[in-house]
Amino acid sequence: MGMATEKSAPEKLEKWKRERRDLLQRIQELRRQGICYICQDLKTKEVFGEQHIIWEDDEFRVVLDRYPRVEGHTILTYKPHREDVSELSDGEAAAVFQMCVKVVKAIKSALGAEKVYILSMCDGPINHLNFQLLPRYPGNLMGYRRLAMERRPLEHGDETVNQIRGALRRNMSKE
Numbered sequence: 001m002g003m004a005t006e007k008s009a010p011e012k013l014e015k016w017k018r019e020r021r022d023l024l025q026r027i028q029e030l031r032r033q034g035i036c037y038i039c040q041d042l043k044t045k046e047v048f049g050e051q052h053i054i055w056e057d058d059e060f061r062v063v064l065d066r067y068p069r070v071e072g073h074t075i076l077t078y079k080p081h082r083e084d085v086s087e088l089s090d091g092e093a094a095a096v097f098q099m100c101v102k103v104v105k106a107i108k109s110a111l112g113a114e115k116v117y118i119l120s121m122c123d124g125p126i127n128h129l130n131f132q133l134l135p136r137y138p139g140n141l142m143g144y145r146r147l148a149m150e151r152r153p154l155e156h157g158d159e160t161v162n163q164i165r166g167a168l169r170r171n172m173s174k175e
């Protein structure tokens, strides 16, 4: 391992930490103004910028988390603003959960995950319903600590997004 490699890894990590700090500040600022940062990003893309998009249609946006806790950490957003699951109609609840199931199946088959954990945070004065899908691979740690693994920079994003997208499209075309 040469000097360049030893130096560049921490620098990359520092840059990544700065970007994440800036993003969190931007989110706080929008919240202070009473603006939902997810609705804002769905409209303008100005909060998250370019993302690794697995699936997007009128109702859903499914992306790779840019600060994943595990490989394949995925965010499924239901586009209409709902604070949490209690605001979903029966029809919406069915559509949202069916979409979760499709993405879980795609993650399992594309990445070889044994199981996929589903988490829906509802922090903040303004919260936009979304689901975090966290794959567990053979031999991985189990339990709630899985949901709190340290976030890392996204690596091999293009490859991962293609794999999950491919599996999702195959599953959808079978229906």
Ligand SMILES: [Zn+2]
Residues within 6 Å of the ligand: 036, 037, 038, 039, 040, 080, 081, 082, 127, 128
């Ligand atoms: Zn919203």
